[in-house]
Amino acid sequence: MNYYETAQICKNGHVIDAVNELSDLAKSFCPKCGQGTIIKCEQCDSPIQGRIHIDSVITSNKLERSPAYCYNCGKPFPWTVSNLASINELLDLDDKLSDKEKDVIRECVPDLLAETPRTQVAVVKSKILMKKMGEDTFNAVKVSISGFASEVVKKALFN
Ligand SMILES: [Zn+2]
Ligand SMILES: [Zn+2]
Numbered sequence: 001m002n003y004y005e006t007a008q009i010c011k012n013g014h015v016i017d018a019v020n021e022l023s024d025l026a027k028s029f030c031p032k033c034g035q036g037t038i039i040k041c042e043q044c045d046s047p048i049q050g051r052i053h054i055d056s057v058i059t060s061n062k063l064e065r066s067p068a069y070c071y072n073c074g075k076p077f078p079w080t081v082s083n084l085a086s087i088n089e090l091l092d093l094d095d096k097l098s099d100k101e102k103d104v105i106r107e108c109v110p111d112l113l114a115e116t117p118r119t120q121v122a123v124v125k126s127k128i129l130m131k132k133m134g135e136d137t138f139n140a141v142k143v144s145i146s147g148f149a150s151e152v153v154k155k156a157l158f159n
Helices: 078-093 099-113 119-130 135-146 151-158
Strands: 003-010 015-018 049-054
Touching (some): 078 099, 078 135, 099 119, 099 135, 119 135, 119 151, 135 151
Antiparallel strands (some): 003 015
16 A cells, blocks of 8 residues: 655754654654644644555655645645745845845745646746846855755755
8 A cells, every 4th residue: 555654844844754643653843943842734634644555565764854835725834935935035035136136036946845837847947037136146046045955956056
């Protein structure tokens, strides 16, 4: 039987581990940042999908990265909400980009954090504009995006 384990993730997006609710591996708070942890979507109560078991074989050691959105209701998880908010704040602080350019990046960010049909366009657009950002903003935005984007997006944007 193939099934997903439930993942436990802190509200800042650190993957604690793939656990089931009764496991003694479960942690109420994140050892990395002290935030409370969740195993369910807070909007619709669906369990957060962790590792996949295929014929009882665990396919990976640990969930590679936290999912950005709930597969069941489509709402962003708490770490996605705060990540989007902090990227917005960083863009506000930047004095090199025009307001219009900042808006273009704001529109791209959700497609950088999740795989969508717009991801490639978002990568190309934001790559061009990020070159115009102030260095401090760029470095901070890079950290925010890198924490949650896929390897493919990170490579395309920052290599
Ligand atoms: Zn944490
Ligand atoms: Zn949900």
